[in-house]
Amino acid sequence: MATTLVIIHGLVAVALLGAITHQTLATWAPAGPRQGSFYGRFRSVPSASFANAIVLLYAVSTLLGAVVYLYFRVDIRPELERDGHWQALGFFDLKEHFNSIGLGLLPAYWVCWQRPLADELGRTRAALTAVIAFIVWSSYLIGHVMNNIMGFGS
Amino acid sequence: MTFSPSFRRFAFAYGTAFAVFYVVALSRDLALFTVFPSLGVVLLGTQHAQDAAPSMGGVPAMYWYGWTATAAIGALIPGFIAMFFPEQWTRRIWLGWLWVVPVFAMVACVYLTMPWFRL
Numbered sequence: 412m413a414t415t416l417v418i419i420h421g422l423v424a425v426a427l428l429g430a431i432t433h434q435t436l437a438t439w440a441p442a443g444p445r446q447g448s449f450y451g452r453f454r455s456v457p458s459a460s461f462a463n464a465i466v467l468l469y470a471v472s473t474l475l476g477a478v479v480y481l482y483f484r485v486d487i488r489p490e491l492e493r494d495g496h497w498q499a500l501g502f503f504d505l506k507e508h509f510n511s512i513g514l515g516l517l518p519a520y521w522v523c524w525q526r527p528l529a530d531e532l533g534r535t536r537a538a539l540t541a542v543i544a545f546i547v548w549s550s551y552l553i554g555h556v557m558n559n560i561m562g563f564g565s
Numbered sequence: 566m567t568f569s570p571s572f573r574r575f576a577f578a579y580g581t582a583f584a585v586f587y588v589v590a591l592s593r594d595l596a597l598f599t600v601f602p603s604l605g606v607v608l609l610g611t612q613h614a615q616d617a618a619p620s621m622g623g624v625p626a627m628y629w630y631g632w633t634a635t636a637a638i639g640a641l642i643p644g645f646i647a648m649f650f651p652e653q654w655t656r657r658i659w660l661g662w663l664w665v666v667p668v669f670a671m672v673a674c675v676y677l678t679m680p681w682f683r684l
Contacts, residue, residue, distance in 0.1 A: 480627070511583075515636060535660040535664065
């Protein structure tokens with residue numbers, strides 16, 4: 412059960428990672444008239460259309476993470492403590508804290524991206540998107556390391 | 566989908582306040598409830614394992630859910646208050662607080678997590 416949930420959690424996180432990366436690049440480095448390159452096409456997406464999906468994926472990913480966290484606390488963390496992986500546990504705590512702060516920001520993020528896009532929210536929208544992107548990327552990387560820290564099959 | 570200006574004020578105040586309340590909850594250990602996953606027990610408030618009941622000594626306790634709940638509920642108060650603020654008042658507030666406060670909250674979380682990295 413826990414393994415299945417972790418895999419689904421990971422898949423949702425990958426989808427979220429893709430969506431927020433597209434949106435962040437499209438916001439901070441919008442594509443010019445020449446979009447022939449891969450990078451040009453990557454950042455030429457209509458960024459506002461990603462907002463609803465990002466809110467949904469973030470909420471689902473956090474919910475799944477909250478369920479998996481129960482198994483982690485009982486079965487995994489004691490092993491990591493025994494082996495002295497204190498830094499990894501510290502990073503995991505940070506991931507949880509950042510995720511919660513991101514969760515609180517979701518309503519504001521969603522409002523900022525509602526069409527028609529308000530001009531006065533331009534900078535705030537871009538900054539908020541970058542904050543969410545940082546949270547998603549850091550959470551993904553920390554989660555990935557934690558998932559593999561004991562080695563496959565251990 | 567459209568939203569009212571009052572909802573916009575709520576969302577902006579809520580997001581900012583949530584970050585502040587979360588750091589306060591984390592630093593003051595103000596969890597709305599504590600989860601003991603191995604026992605399947607949830608107790609109101611911050612309950613350190615050895616304080617909750619002698620029989621729970623050594624049982625893993627989880628506070629993250631409680632801290633998040635504290636922040637989520639606490640932030641509703643400034644959120645609802647902001648809904649009733651006149652539009653001309655809120656226009657004077659710098660919108661940058663919406664991301665500056667969470668960024669500072671994240672830095673505060675890093676500071677509060679530092680003990681893990683000194684072990």
